[in-house]
Amino acid sequence: MIGKAEFFESLQTAINNNQITLPTLPEVALRVRDAVEQENVTAHQIADMVATDAALSARLLQVANSPLYRGRVTIDTIQMAITRLGFKLVRSLVVSLAMKQIFQATSDTLDVRLRTMWEQSVEVAAISRVLAQSITHLDKDQAMLAGLIHNIGALPILTWAESYPELMEDEAALDELVEELTPAIGVQILNTWGFNETLVKAAEQSRNLQYDGGPKADYVDIVIVARLQTQHSNQIASPADWLQVPAFLKVGLDPEIELIEIEGVAEDIESVQGAFL
Template identity: 40%
Template sequence: MSYLVETIANDILAALQNDRLTLPSLPEVALKVRDVAECDNSTILNLTEIIAQDAALSARIIRVVNSPLLRAPQEVNDLTVAVSRLGMHYTSNLAIGLAMEQMFQATSEMIEKRLRALWQLTGQVSNWATVLATHCHLVPPDEALLAGLVHRLGALPILAYAEARDDLIQDNITLGKVIDRLHGPLGSAILEKWSFPQKLADVPRLYRKISRASSVPDPAGLITLANLIHNRDRHIGWGLQNWEELSLFKTFNLPTDKKDPLYAQLAIRVAQSSSAFF
């Protein structure tokens, strides 16, 4: 690792440890949704009233209910019906995840471009994770969707840091290396600050531990697999991994052959549902 990357990484870590690094806050609508969902006395109507305050979020939730992934028997046009069909837990995780897009904004054109690409990538991985969860029945699909959307969340404070440095904005290679090194621990720190369940807070820190041995299916393992399968035809990065050596495929009862027909079938479902989610 270059001296510059090491210096910047140490600066960011020191700022985190001394509470000088500004971590993103969960959007207000997401906070309200979570508060309602976690209250024992809340009803579907209470949750619907909160979501209805955000027209764009309401429309996206209705679109998800009508997507091929959920295969509603009849088209749903009413938010209350949509929330009732999804249930409190699924709706809250979906709403929280989709509301996070508000955080992927910047004043610098270069950083804004990176944030758009980052949101698109996390959306693609999240979509794969949701489809895999529906197929495997080992992790709830709504949990898989949210895990996918937060697995690279740690890049946000790094990009915010870069916005204040013209030299770093222009140095894509250095910035990319800093993000690769730090987004995992920073992402987990953000989710812990937001009081997310530990199994979700662990996702950014663990998902790149490809050889991690885990006999119990968890969200981090599912996000690892989603990245591997999404990049299975590439000849760099995730695409270079030998699936035969990875125990996670056995944990989730998935084939280790990249050309297995199952993945082509699941890819169709991912493509069909992607426009509904993102």
């Protein structure tokens, strides 16, 4: 069976030779993302961008009227939806819808893996949002976006792995490969997309349990803790070991308590998942 180093080299060669194409975001997603970063952008301007994509427009209206964000008045225009949701959440929704479309497979085997990977990303995003709400210097919607994109590097890895049938048949070996190589490929993709350094770092370091970016929790810390809470990481044997993880200490969550056990948290997580799945 092909080794990790050999696989990584073959994947990089395939990318460089255009044998496999890194995923791209549609133009509307890039335009909305860039517009949100501008201080003088208006809801009307963003609405005009979103309106060019019927599926995206429908999704924003659906989320704006969902239990998580619903107000006393039903939202029936894109501009009203953007005003209610806020620019940063709209950015996350735009990117998530585009990414959900990217996580499509050409075979049943790959489809199962990509769907599982996307569901995990959404769960991490939902938990990241909840965690960031209690940390005043972090933005909950930025944290959610960091959770959404942290697995993006897995997509070309799994796609290229189909070239090696023996690897696809060995789930443990493939899982290990994805865990080790996803950060590096994710950095390549996010740099190509022009994402900011904060989000690139979240993808690069989300699997590094010894990451320590300073005395205060940052978005990498949030995503690391969210991943641990989902129990999708096999690097830590039990909650007792979480005290050894710098990110967990800085986020300040009691390692003896699962986040979903806190009153109201499970409902918040389910609502966010409902908006993105």
